[in-house]
Every structure is written in C-alpha cells, then in structure tokens.
Amino acid sequence: MIMRSNIKKILNSLLFLGFVVVIGWLPQVVDSDLMYPTVSGKTVFFLFGMSFLLAIQALRVLVSGAVFYLNLTDLALALLLGYIAINRYWIQDVHGFSLRWLELLALGIFYVLLRAQRTEFYPWLLLAFMFSGFGQAVYGFLQLFDYYPSNHTGFRLTGSFFNPGPYAGFLAGAWAVTFAIYLYRKSFVRLLLGRYSQFQGPHYRFFEFSMEYIPFFSILLMGSVVLLSRSRAAILAVVLCGGALALYRHRGRLQRRFQSTTPWRRVALAGALALILVGGLWGAYCFKQGSADGRWLIWKVTTHMVADAPLFGRGFDRFRARYMDYQADYFQGKEDVLEAYLADNVRYAFNAPLQFVAEEGLTGLLLVVVLLYVLLGRKRIRSPLTLFGGMILLAVFVFGLFAYPEQILSTKVAVVMALAIMTDKVSKVRLGYAFWPVFARALTVSGALMLGAVLVWKGNSVQEAFRTWKTADWDYRYGDFQMAAEDFQSCEKVLGSDGAFLLQYGKALAMCERWEEALATLQKAVALEGSTVAQTSLGDCYKALDRTAEAKEAYKKALAMVPSRFFPCYLLAKLYAEKGKRKEAGRWARELMRKPVRVPSTAIEEMREEMRKIISENALGEGKPPGTETKI
Numbered sequence: 001m002i003m004r005s006n007i008k009k010i011l012n013s014l015l016f017l018g019f020v021v022v023i024g025w026l027p028q029v030v031d032s033d034l035m036y037p038t039v040s041g042k043t044v045f046f047l048f049g050m051s052f053l054l055a056i057q058a059l060r061v062l063v064s065g066a067v068f069y070l071n072l073t074d075l076a077l078a079l080l081l082g083y084i085a086i087n088r089y090w091i092q093d094v095h096g097f098s099l100r101w102l103e104l105l106a107l108g109i110f111y112v113l114l115r116a117q118r119t120e121f122y123p124w125l126l127l128a129f130m131f132s133g134f135g136q137a138v139y140g141f142l143q144l145f146d147y148y149p150s151n152h153t154g155f156r157l158t159g160s161f162f163n164p165g166p167y168a169g170f171l172a173g174a175w176a177v178t179f180a181i182y183l184y185r186k187s188f189v190r191l192l193l194g195r196y197s198q199f200q201g202p203h204y205r206f207f208e209f210s211m212e213y214i215p216f217f218s219i220l221l222m223g224s225v226v227l228l229s230r231s232r233a234a235i236l237a238v239v240l241c242g243g244a245l246a247l248y249r250h251r252g253r254l255q256r257r258f259q260s261t262t263p264w265r266r267v268a269l270a271g272a273l274a275l276i277l278v279g280g281l282w283g284a285y286c287f288k289q290g291s292a293d294g295r296w297l298i299w300k301v302t303t304h305m306v307a308d309a310p311l312f313g314r315g316f317d318r319f320r321a322r323y324m325d326y327q328a329d330y331f332q333g334k335e336d337v338l339e340a341y342l343a344d345n346v347r348y349a350f351n352a353p354l355q356f357v358a359e360e361g362l363t364g365l366l367l368v369v370v371l372l373y374v375l376l377g378r379k380r381i382r383s384p385l386t387l388f389g390g391m392i393l394l395a396v397f398v399f400g401l402f403a404y405p406e407q408i409l410s411t412k413v414a415v416v417m418a419l420a421i422m423t424d425k426v427s428k429v430r431l432g433y434a435f436w437p438v439f440a441r442a443l444t445v446s447g448a449l450m451l452g453a454v455l456v457w458k459g460n461s462v463q464e465a466f467r468t469w470k471t472a473d474w475d476y477r478y479g480d481f482q483m484a485a486e487d488f489q490s491c492e493k494v495l496g497s498d499g500a501f502l503l504q505y506g507k508a509l510a511m512c513e514r515w516e517e518a519l520a521t522l523q524k525a526v527a528l529e530g531s532t533v534a535q536t537s538l539g540d541c542y543k544a545l546d547r548t549a550e551a552k553e554a555y556k557k558a559l560a561m562v563p564s565r566f567f568p569c570y571l572l573a574k575l576y577a578e579k580g581k582r583k584e585a586g587r588w589a590r591e592l593m594r595k596p597v598r599v600p601s602t603a604i605e606e607m608r609e610e611m612r613k614i615i616s617e618n619a620l621g622e623g624k625p626p627g628t629e630t631k632i
Contacts (some may be wrong), residue, residue: 004063011060017119018056019114023417024128027136027170027410030151030160035465035473038162040403043099044466047459050106053113053454058448061441062208072114073423076371082578083367084316087360092315093361096497096528100317102458103409108449113412114420115485118384122421123191126177126388130218131415136160137221140167141621144228155160157229166408169236169399173580175222176241176395180388183249184216187384202423215418232284233402237395239280245391295350295402301327302349307360313361320347321499323358324530328560341598345531348407352400375422389418464493469501475551476504481511507537524557532558532565543575551575566592577614586618 026049031041084104088095114121123497136159142148143157151158181188226234247254256264257485285292305314305327314322323346325338331340349355357365392414396405407413472487488505495501502525509518519541526534539554559568569592576585589611597604 008064011056011063014056015053015060015117016124016421018049018053018126019117019125022046022053022110023125023413024132024135026413028139028160031463033470034463035469035472036162036466037626038158039158039407039409040099040462040466041104041448044459044463046106046409046413047102047455050109050113051393051455051459054109054448054452054455056117057113058445058452061444061448071423072374073371075109075417076367076374077419080364080367080371083364084360087312087364090317092318093353094321094527095315095318096321096499097495097501098317098498099462100406102462103412104316106455109414109455110413111416111420114417115423120194122385123188123415125417126181126385127192129174129392129417130178130181130215131226132410133171133178133222134214134218136167136171136174137218137225140225140228141221143418157225159225161408161410164229165231165233165403166405168229168231169237169396169403169405169408170411170414171222171226171229172234172237172241172399173392173395173411175219175226175238176245176391178215178218178222178390179242179245181211182219183245184384184387185211185215188388191384218428230288231403233399234286236284236402237398240396240398241391248387266551291341293339294344297342298323298346298350299354301330302351302354302358305332306354306361308536309361309364311361313357313359313364316359317529319355319359321351321528323347323349324532324561327562328557331560331563335462340594343562343564345533345562350403352397352404352406355404355406379552388543389421391569392418393422402460417568451594461494465491469495469504471529472508473504476508478512484508485512485514497524499525499534503529503531503534503537506541510537510541510544513544515541519545530561532561532568535561536568536571539571548575548579564595564598566604566607567596569595570611573611573614577617585614589614589618 001582026042026046029042029045030042034040034044055607081104087100114125139148139155140159143150143159150156151161153161155164157164157167157342158603159170161167161170188206189211193204223238226238258269261269301323302319305319306324308326327343327346331337331343334340349358358369396411396415399405405415438485468487468491472484472491475481475484485505485508488501488508491501492505502521506522507516508527509521512518519538522534522538522541526538535554535558539551539558542548542551542554552572555568555572555575559565559572569588573585573592575586576582576588583589593608593615
C-alpha cells in the first residue's frame with residue numbers, strides 16, 4: 001500500500017513536470033535541421049511530449065484506477081473536433097498533408113490529459129506560461145542587441161518564431177495572464193499553495209514577495225517587446241485586455257462613482273471614450289495603411305469563398321489551396337485598379353474567425369457558438385482561475401481578428417490550457433460515468449499506450465521527412481538539382497500531399513529537364529497550394545512540352561492572382577516572341593513597361609531591358625522608325 005502510494009506520487013510529479021516542460025519550453029523550440037525550423041520543430045517536440053504524458057497517465061491509471069466524468073463543454077469540444085475530421089476526410093474531395101492537422105489531434109490529447117489532472121495543477125501551469133513569455137521577451141531583447149540571430153531576414157525581432165507577428169501574438173496572451181496574476185496576486189498565491197496557504201510561514205511570504213515583483217517586471221518586459229514588434233493586432237490585444245482587467249478589478253468603485261455623477265458628465269465620459277477608441281483605431285490604420293488595406297482586400301475575397309461553400313466550407317487547412325483562385329477571379333477585368341497593387345500571395349486570411357468559416361462553413365461556426373454558450377453562458381463557480389483563462393482567450397481572440405493565431409502552436413497550447421481551466425469551473429451539470437475498474441484500466445492503459453506509440457511513430461516520420469526536405473532545399477539552392485530531386489523523392493511518401501513540398505519537388509524536376517514528371521508533380525501541387533510561383537512553374541513545364549495554349553493560361557492565371565507582378569508579363573511576352581507572334585509579344589511587353597516599379601531590383605531592370613528589345617523589334621516589324629515605337 002505504501003509502495004503504491006509512493007509510485008502514485010512519483011507519477012503525479014512526472015506528469016506535473018511534463019506539463020510544465022511542454023507549456024514552458026515549447027515556445028523556445030527551434031530545430032534548425034528541419035525545414036521551417038520554428039514551426040516543424042515545435043510540432044515534433046509537441047508530438048513527443050504528448051506521447052510521454054500519455055505513457056505516464058497510462059501508468060497512473062494502472063496504479064490508481066480510473067473514473068471518468070464528462071461535462072457539456074467536453075461534449076461540445078468533442079462534437080466540434082469530430083465534425084472537423086468528418087468534413088476533412090469525408091465531405092471534402094481533397095485533403096493534403098497538414099502540420100496543423102497533426103497539431104489539432106495532439107491538442108485534443110493535451111486537453112483530455114489536462115482535464116484528467118487535479119485543479120491544483122492549473123495555477124502552476126499558468127505560472128509556467130508566464131515564465132515562458134518572460135523568457136521569450138528576454139530572447140527578443142537579446143536579438144535586438146545582436147546577441148542572438150533573428151529567424152527572418154527582414155526583421156530583427158522574432159523570438160523563437162518565424163516573424164514578429166506570431167511572436168507578438170504569443171506575448172500578448174502571456175502578457176494578459178501575467179497582468180491578471182499581478183492584479184490578483186494574493187489570490188494566486190493561495191491557489192499555488194493550496195491547503196498550505198493557511199500556514200503563513202516563510203514559504204508563503206516567499207511566494208507573496210515573488211508574485212509582487214516577478215509579474216510586474218514581466219509585464220514591463222513583455223509589453224515593451226510587443227510595442228517594439230510593431231504588431232498592431234498584438235498591441236490592441238494588450239491594450240484591450242489591460243483595460244478590461246483594470247475595469248473588472250475596480251468595477252465596484254467605478255460603478256459607484258459612475259452612478260453618483262451627473263447625466264451630462266456620463267455622456268461626456270462616454271463621448272471621450274468613444275473618441276479615444278476611434279482615434280486609436282484610426283492611428284493603427286494609418287500606422288501601416290498599406291498593410292491594413294491589404295487585409296481588407298483579403299477579407300473581401302475570403303467572403304467570396306464563404307459564399308461559394310457556405311455550409312461546409314473548403315475543409316481544414318484548405319484556405320491556402322483555394323484562396324488565390326478566388327483572388328484571380330476577383331481581379332479578372334480590373335487589373336489596373338489600385339487594389340491590384342495591394343495583392344500578394346496569401347496563405348492566411350489574417351482573421352481567424354473568417355478563415356474558420358471559410359474552411360469549416362456555417363456548420364462549424366454553429367458548433368463554435370454552441371461551445372461558447374456552454375462554456376460562457378452557464379452559471380459558473382466563482383474562481384480567479386476562470387478569469388485567468390478568460391484573459392488568455394480574450395487576448396488570442398482580439399489578436400486573431402487581424403492575424404493568424406491558428407498557425408501558432410504555442411498560442412494554441414495556451415488556448416487549450418485556458419479551455420481546460422474554464423471547463424473545470426463550469427457549474428456541475430455533468431454527464432458522469434464510471435467504468436468497472438478492471439475494464440477501465442485495461443481500456444485506458446492499452447488505448448493510451450497505443451496512441452502514444454502512434455505519436456512517436458508520426459513524430460519520427462515527420463522529423464525525418466522535414467530533415468530530408470531541408471537537405472533537398474539546400475541542394476536546390478546550391479544548384480545540385482539532381483541530388484535535390486533524389487532527396488525530395490526520398491521523403492515523398494510522407495510529404496507527397498503537401499503543396500509547398502510538391503512545388504519545390506516539381507521545380508527541381510523541371511531544372512533536371514524531367515518535364516513530364518515535373519508537370520505531374522506540379523499539377524498535384526497546384527491543387528494543394530495556390531500561388532503565382534506554382535502557376536508560373538506549371539506554365540514553364542507546358543512551354544517545354546510545346547503545349548503553348550496551356551502555358552499561356554497558366555501564365556495568365558499567375559498574372560490574375562497578383563496583377564502587379566512583373567514576372568508573368570515577362571513570361572508571356574517571351575512565350576509569344578519565341579513563337580513568332582510579335583504583336584502579342586509587344587502587347588505584353590508594353591503591359592510590363594506600364595507597371596510602376598515599387599521596389600527597384602536588378603531582376604526587374606533586366607526584365608524591362610528585354611521588354612524594350614521586344615518592343616523595338618515589334619516596331620521595326622511594323623515599319624516604324626527606331627525610337628518611335630513607345631513612349632514608355
């Protein structure tokens with residue numbers, strides 16, 4: 001009996017440490033040996049982490065038995081996840097390899113494991129999240145002072161993420177919960193220490209002192225980095241969460257003062273707040289007006305996606321596959337409009353709710369509304385933990401209105417943690433069931449171990465595939481196209497339905513002049529990854545195979561996707577010139593010359609020089625004297 005009790009304590013300690021490591025260390029993970037090191041490295045680490053936690057949980061069940069309880073929030077989440085899976089694999093015609101899908105499955109396991117833990121775990125996990133944000137903020141300052149390299153050539157400040165946007169979004173969530181901990185530090189210390197908090201000894205005073213100063217300095221540090229990141233979405237999330245927390249903390253005093261003031265002062269106060277809000281939003285818009293206008297364009301085009309598939313959407317993680325087709329349709333016949341110069345290749349909607357509806361349809365939205373009603377609309381047990389979880393959700397929601405938190409695993413882990421914390425505090429309208437102990441142990445242990453083994457296998461296969469992909473990418477960059485094609489082929493079994501992978505593989509095959517194989521690979525890539533690069537590469541293959549009409553259509557589609565691009569015009573002009581169609585070649589050459597050069601480069605100047613030659617040759621062919629062919 002004593003041995004079983006000791007084993008149970010050891011397993012509980014291992015579970016606790018496992019959760020702390022996953023939540024605290026995951027944002028710091030960058031595996032430079034893998035393709036997309038700041039993304040794939042975190043995914044692989046998380047898969048391995050979940051397999052470890054599953055194994056420990058299985059041993060814990062084996063030692064202490066199992067009784068399971070479900071509440072309505074658990075059922076609503078299970079229903080939503082089940083719908084997403086059915087929509088991905090049965091309703092939609094196409095689905096490809098997706099790191100986001102693997103992350104979603106692992107996040108579901110993470111949620112179940114969190115719900116199986118005691119409530120006393122949760123404050124420590126929030127503390128781990130706070131320290132993780134603090135560590136990322138320190139890392140950012142070290143990047144600014146050139147002690148650590150950035151993960152993006154265009155930005156100095158990225159933390160362990162691929163650009164400042166997701167970095168600032170993660171910090172916004174950490175800042176919100178840290179500010180809540182600081183405002184409610186006495187309650188938080190009592191939650192940390194549990195039943196030991198009644199003994200006001202040295203340990204209590206140590207934690208009380210720590211929670212007085214560590215969160216305060218973390219707030220300053222994380223807030224400074226969010227400002228330096230220049231991410232308007234993250235700054236807005238920090239401001240709104242800070243304001244909401246301050247108002248909630250002092251709601252009684254503010255309510256009494258508001259009720260005691262005169263009506264005209266209330267009106268003046270409301271007007272002043274409205275002016276501040278409008279002025280702040282206008283300032284955020286003017287700060288990066290081009291970026292804001294670009295997001296507005298993306299949202300408009302995305303509504304066309306929703307209108308075409310309103311019920312079930314386009315499927316999980318399929319936004320990137322279909323969006324560019326809709327952008328091409330949007331610009332058909334209006335290439336000269338100002339919006340054309342805002343367009344670019346797009347992978348995210350920069351609005352998480354809108355992208356969710358585009359991928360999962362109104363059915364998915366309805367299930368989310370049901371989940372939110374069950375989570376937030378029912379009578380709740382009063383607990384500061386609920387407030388801490390709610391602040392994470394609020395920060396991520398505000399950030400997600402203008403960015404892409406669904407792409408950031410560390411942020412999604414924080415959201416799942418918040419959901420588990422808030423679900424645990426939903427009033428006890430429960431559906432409870434208890435298995436016969438022997439059957440429960442056998443079922444749970446075998447299921448958990450099998451699932452853990454699958455996660456290890458999948459994590460290993462993804463890790464090896466992305467490592468080989470990185471090698472192939474380097475081979476391609478250094479001009480060893482034959483070796484690159486061989487490396488790509490070796491990981492095709494795992495990544496053969498990933499659009500970005502197939503695009504690179506197809507381009508490597510094209511550089512080896514294996515045109516038929518390249519064409520087949522690029523055709524699969526186009527169905528999974530919409531971009532101008534995919535279309536121009538496809539056009540090059542058609543051109544090499546003397547399928548001129550199809551090459552022309554591919555180049556024209558690339559131009560329609562992003563009308564301000566020079567390269568598709570250049571390729572069309574060269575195609576017509578090589579086929580001896582001078583008039584059409586001259587038309588596309590003049591089209592290129594009319595485009596304003598927004599970012600000068602050697603490549604653009606070389607293209608313009610070739611177009612001048614085509615225009616001159618076209619003018620001579622029409623009998624015009626040199627120098628009179630164009631005024632461009």
